[in-house]
Amino acid sequence: MADYYAAETGTSNLNVDQVAFEKLAYFALRPEMYFDQFADVQATNATNPGASVKFTVFADLAAATTPLGEAEDVTPVAMSDSQVTVTLEEYGNATVTTAKLRASSFLPVDPVAANAVGYNAGLSIDSIARNAVQAGTNVIFASGGTTTATSRLTLSVDDVLHADDIRRVVAQLRGANVPTIGGNYVGFIHPDVSYDLRSNSDASSFRDSYKYTNAMPLYNGEIGMFEGVRFMEAARAPLFANAFNGAGAAGTGDAYGTLIMGQQAIAKAVSMGGEYGSQPTIVYGTITDLLQRFRPVGWKHFVGYAVFRQEALRRIESASSIGSNDS
Helix, strand or coil, X not given: CCCCCCCCCCCCCCCCCCCCCCCCCCCCCCCCCCHHHHCCEECCCCCCCCCEEEEEEECCCCCCCCCCCCCCCCCCCCCCEEEEEEECEEEEEEEEECHHHHHHCCXXXXXXXXXXXXXXXXXXXXXXXXXXXXXXXCEEECCCCCCCCCCHHHCCCCCEXXXXXXXXXXXXXXXXXXXXXXXEEEEEECHHHHHHHXXXXXXXXXXXXXXXXXXXXXXXXXXXXXXXXXEEECCCCCEEEEEECCCCCCCCEEEEEEEEECCCCEEEEECCCCCCCCCCEEEECCCCCCCCCCEEEXXXXXXXXXXXXHHHEEEEEEECCCCCCCC
């Protein structure tokens, strides 16, 4: 009996089977934007466009607690002020696609380029804001270890964030009369440090964000509240790689900065003149090559950030039990 299937046609005979490509574009895992949202001091009545903006802060007069004599006039006291300068800088980035890429790609290239450029603008500006905030001068060191460090270099592996460190900073902020933001202070904490805080036996009063969402809107990235601080957990919270070795020198231990702040901790200045505005500007560049094959797209911004009130900002530096360390 003849083999009926002796001459079947399969993939080894023809080249019609091909790899299929999903036409939806995916992107790298992206961090959230956090820091710009708390730049609550901004120039709203500038005298003129400029490369920097000066904010003026008037000091209060000292309390007058001495009774006045019946026949005496008061002795006048001089007022005083100080200024905070925020310097603007130009920032930007761009990419250029070619005509051949656009003609041969199995998915539209222009939307992908626009998406990548738009996200890069947000990430870049938020990183600039983060870098300004983490330069605050009020620093304490975590007390979770056997000894408390006196500098970043003298941190040890066991100097993890403790619940008492949060309480101490909140007390400092309240003692400095720093207003809260909507009734609470806000904090930025790295996931490695959040693990340690939430693992502390006396951190049982940590309230997950879902337990109070009906009472107040959540900030971007908010995970919960502890001791009057609403925390944003962010992988881009300050991390100082290879900052210590436990013996007063740099090494392989990573130090983390947990930021806690109240109102007017951060100032932001932008230019509203020329080609700039309050947010980064997406630019579709002019095609200038002779054959019009190269299509540019990018972003630009003219912006500056600075700590406005040092007393409204605290940074707790610590190690982490699950981070990179010198052990």
